[in-house]
Amino acid sequence: MSWEDKIRKVEPYVAGEQPKEKNIIKLNTNECPYPPAPGVEEAVRQLAGDSSALRLYPDMDATPLVNALAAQYKVDPDQIFVGVGSDDVLALCFLTFFSAGSREQPLLFPDITYSFYDVWANLYRIPFRQVPLREDFSINPDDYLPAVTGQENCGIIFPNPNAPTGLELPQADVEKIIAGNPDSIVIVDEAYVDFGARTALPLLEKYDNLLVVQTFSKSRAMAGARVGFAIGSKKLIGYLKDVKFSFNSYTMNLPSIRIGTASARDAAWFEETTEKIIKTRERFKEDLRALGFVFPDSKSNFVFAKHPDFSGAHLQAALRARKIIVRRFNKPFICDYLRITIGTDEQMEKVVEALREILGK
């Protein structure tokens, strides 16, 4: 038996294209088209004057960042956990909350959703069931209720708004799922919540089995910093920290702590920027509709749209030829949809112009 027979082999993940060409309109990975809050630049400048601080291990509790988020979201610092992007936070949640349960109780999540959930479930050998969405891409909360389905679960996770559809699950339905599963942890992955959807955070006052996960990558324009966080009851956050610190104490680096803190403190920039993106998105929806596209009513910083007369592959290639990059998932039910990130007004006008040309309108 050679060493090659003993090791783990996987299908490598293919991420959205990160082009090196110039003059590309890059609308494929849901990044923010605007620079981060001005305090971020200032924090980087201060770090330059204090770069010898880098010789020390970072504060493993990321205290200033946690405190800034606690102030921003009006919760106790003990209710916050931060990690290296929300992928890091979510993977750790899978390990902590879902990997120690019974093999008979699967983790539940939608069949069309964020593509890493089944990856992490497989990684930690968590049994899971992918619950079909309705035809209109909406989540049916009843499908997640043991009282309705007769099937217990080891936990539930879904994004709200869902990815890659952008569709919001109404607060009442979110609460129905949480209330109907008092013996399971329910994670609401709110990566895209800041663009007009309602957060589940107020439900934390009523439910100790709820965990809300958010990210700095989209609405805070800091995908390059890798900062994500979870908010939940002190008990849940405590368990998460215990597992995290038991096997890797130092992951968030000093630059991320400093610039994350600066960003979290700037509520005005945050509101202004997300509102700008929402306005651009609504205008873009009108233009898409006029061109004959159909799409779920996105509450995120992207629109997930298809055209009845053209394949997704054709449209994607035709846009790429015009230096516009959008995302498409070659999967059942959704392969004809394009996921188009909301950029600046100017960028979206160029997209509409290009589509007009491609559709011959």
Add this chain to the structure above:
Amino acid sequence: MSWEDKIRKVEPYVAGEQPKEKNIIKLNTNECPYPPAPGVEEAVRQLAGDSSALRLYPDMDATPLVNALAAQYKVDPDQIFVGVGSDDVLALCFLTFFSAGSREQPLLFPDITYSFYDVWANLYRIPFRQVPLREDFSINPDDYLPAVTGQENCGIIFPNPNAPTGLELPQADVEKIIAGNPDSIVIVDEAYVDFGARTALPLLEKYDNLLVVQTFSKSRAMAGARVGFAIGSKKLIGYLKDVKFSFNSYTMNLPSIRIGTASARDAAWFEETTEKIIKTRERFKEDLRALGFVFPDSKSNFVFAKHPDFSGAHLQAALRARKIIVRRFNKPFICDYLRITIGTDEQMEKVVEALREILGK
């Protein structure tokens, strides 16, 4: 069954103290006493002028950093994998190389060694055997050879120099272990190699089952940046990347890529700084010896020492009372040893002075 019965619970790790008091001599976590290479400050300054770059996801291959390391270590860029500190790299190695083997073949590592190996083995359900060191804390290579022990293994890992002893395993013995295990991956964890020990890197030309892991946290004075790396055959590195990208594509952030690159390019600073620390260490050893301490001959940036007449607990507390923090592990065989990081000459003189006072000499 409540949600609390379903989740993973662990003993939280207790890290070395990170004091908030002023005027502390902090010699407990093997940090570098000098600031990072001057290019690091410059790279941070440039990032301040270019902070809108933070809105994009970072280059998931960390190309400039990988290229700078490849040039520095004279290997192909495809032979390098970078991660968020060497803990991140090592944990991923455990997952990739050791977690898919047979339950009958344990992972082998020393019984006195880096404290995270058994944690990661437990995390990924890897069977392991902790091989006793010799009385003098040295590794006996024969204990790792299936031809000698009659026991197959799923892999081998050891630090060189070993932690927390600081003792170097001679190159011939390292090679004996690698050559005697052609069907297993052998990881040499070289976190402390840059302070006078010999690296296993030249052995890469002869063995495709060798992986060398190093870090920016000690010899490059960048514990706060969280940068570690592995060097191995293209094949091994390829498997590591496949697993990494399959479940978390973006972990190293833009600041780390930029400042890591700047550091990796400065060979002169690196040599000068490590030589300074080696000189201070050798002087400190003489002083310790004169005070009656015994210790393995450290080739790292710390000394692991005990005094025949005083308990480790007493010495540690007495130093702490004098605002000097050192590390001690409350474990069999080593509980009377202090692990003292090498600081500046001035700091080490103060330690010697304090010890003289404590010992009444």
